[in-house]
Amino acid sequence: MQCKPAGLACQTSRAVRASRAVHRLPCLFSSSRLPRMHKNLISLALALALLLPLPLLAQTPPTLLDLQLIAIEARADAASHSPESIAEFAETRRVAETGDVEAQLALACMLQLGVGAPQDTALSMAWLRKSAEAGYAPAQSALGLAYTVGGKVPIDRGQGEYWLRKGVVQNDALAQTILALEFINGDSSAEEQALAIKWLKKAALEAHFIPAYNALGEHLMRAAADEQDRGEAFHWYDRSAREKEPAGMRNLAHAYELGLGVKQSDKWALIWCERAAWRGDLPAMRRMIDVYVKGELGQQANADDAAEWRSKLAEKENK
Known part of the structure; x- marks a missing residue:
């Protein structure tokens, strides 16, 4: 078995999986903190939480983005009913009710993760949609991702693409990355394929959106016509790996193994x-x-080392 670059899993939902590279998601979402936070972290945290439970993700080999792991970490970090989080929830809701789109997205995330209030998917989606309909790009991207992948909300690919395109128009890196992956791995036209590469490059080069690094590298490697093209793909694998993305590390290993x-x-x-x-x-x-x-x-060859990795693999697969 070789450590081959992974493509998107073409299952019923074509589940897009996110990686740990978004790091530990913030557990404090009040509007006063939003200006200091990367808005994609909040929109991604919300979309990820909406995916659980999603058995398909546990059954599919990891590909570009490991949604399940980040969502589990977000829940572990964020699920809190401390007096501070309850007060923060109340303040965030107060600001959201004034029409503040950032607070509306933060409130949706808190409701879905169960921060400061009981977990409530329906109410979370209502606030998310309100923020998205008001034109807030991170909310549009989160809503598009939730509808694209499914989980706690029914899959609606039309709605997913609609909201992702709204985010893309506003140069939202999460929307660019997810919609690009849909086009690259779906039955898309040559024009859509070219758009996908354009979006991935914008997300990687302009927004420095870490999950786009490995996604861009994988597509460039698949499409490579010569060693120069493979060198560009290697560059993005290396960028991804140095941000501690497991899929980027794996693809970098494969490139070294085969000299790509x-x-x-x-x-x-x-x-x-x-x-x-x-x-x-x-x-x-x-x-x-x-x-x-x-x-x-x-x-x-070392039977003991092989057995140790088998044990680690079994433990991981049974989680």
Whole structure:
């Protein structure tokens, strides 16, 4: 088994998966804090929370973005009914009721994550839609992602694309990335494919939206016609990996293993594949088992190491 670059899973929902690269999501969402926060973190946190429970995500190999893991972390960080969070919820709701779109998005996120109030998906969606309909790009992107992937709300691909396009018009990086992935991996025209690359590059180069790095690298590698193209793809894998994205680490390992856009190196292939595996990337963990079963990437066959990785893989798959 080789550590192959992952494409989007073409299942019923074509679930887009997000990565840990968004880091630990903030658990405080009051409007007074919003100017200091990356708005995509809030919109992504909300969309991710709307996806749970979503068994398909647990069954599908990790691809570009690991939605489930981030959503679980967001819940663990954010679910709180402390006096402070209850007061913050009340203040956020007060501001939201004045028509403040940022506070409306923050309130939707708090309601979905259960911060300062009982979890309420229906009310969360109502506030999210209110913010989106008022023209707030991060809310439009969160709503589009929720409808595109499904989970706690029914999949509606038409609504998903409608709201994502609204976000794209306003240069929202989350909308650009998700809609680009839909076009790249769907039955899209050549014009839509070109738009997808344009959006990914804007999200990566202008907004520095970390999940776009690996997505861009994967598409460039698939479309590469020569070593220069593969070198550009390698560059984005490297950017993603250095932001600690497991999928980027895995793809970087594969590039080193096969010499795609970089000088072949078993040493660096092993280093990056092992780093991805330690961060819970399932394909990388399976590759590490193969490394020690077959004695690859410069390693001697080692039954004990192979057994250790099998144990870690089983533990991860059973979570």
